Amino acid sequence: MKINKLSLTIVLILIFIMVLWFVQNQSKQESDGVQLSQDEFEQNLPQPEGDNLKFVYELRKNHADQFAGAYLDDQNVVNINLVKGVAPTELNIDSSRIKVHHVEYSYKELNDVFEQILSLTENHPVQSIAIDEVENKINITIHRDNKSVEDFVRKAIDLPFIEYHITDAQIQL
Structure with a gap:
């Protein structure tokens, strides 16, 4: 499985x-x-x-x-x-x-867009990408210094269920 x-x-x-x-x-x-x-x-x-x-x-x-x-x-x-x-x-x-x-949106719709965003941002600095099942949307968190990534993603995929969050926090993996 x-x-x-x-x-x-x-x-x-x-x-x-x-x-x-x-x-x-x-x-x-x-x-x-x-x-x-x-x-x-x-x-x-x-x-x-x-x-x-x-x-x-x-x-x-x-x-x-x-x-x-x-x-x-x-x-x-x-x-x-x-x-x-x-x-x-x-x-x-x-x-x-x-x-x-x-x-409004099925989990399949959200997940398909989630996968597209993952591929699109693979080489771009994104803090996190997550499906919010409670609110039926996708959250993308970007550091303030990399705000241009938001414009980059919006040009490729601009859907009403994508929400961007700008942060000052640095996430290190």
């Missing part, structure tokens, strides 16, 4: 969210003086992440023109974006357990 960089990034973000939730939950329990058994603790974990990841992967793979992204909100509830006009029932989405939002 081939995993592209974006899928790997999403999986890593979800793992990070789980670790963050665990640390916050553990800190809260310690500060309250409450000790949970292992079973009680595991029952309090958000469920079922594995099933959600598989479900999101299947949506992205099998309904690329209708699926527009997925993310966990602050309450660890799965949110799924669908292209406007697509009913959750068409994709077997249980709206009682998953929040559904309708947005």
Whole structure:
């Protein structure tokens, strides 16, 4: 199974969210003086992440023109974006357990443009390029000294869902 960089990034973000939730939950329990058994603790974990990841992967793979992204909100509830006009029932989405939002652009559209931008900026100084699934857009961060890269990208790809951010911060990899 081939995993592209974006899928790997999403999986890593979800793992990070789980670790963050665990640390916050553990800190809260310690500060309250409450000790949970292992079973009680595991029952309090958000469920079922594995099933959600598989479900999101299947949506992205099998309904690329209708699926527009997925993310966990602050309450660890799965949110799924669908292209406007697509009913959750068409994709077997249980709206009682998953929040559904309708947005303008499919994940496939965003990812295709993301790949074009990556190729276009391969030899240009760009701080970061990312798909924002919550806001249904692509974010490009450029250092103030390299603002000409924005003009370069805009001439090649000028779409309403690309947002530029200019920063003074230097990101070193």
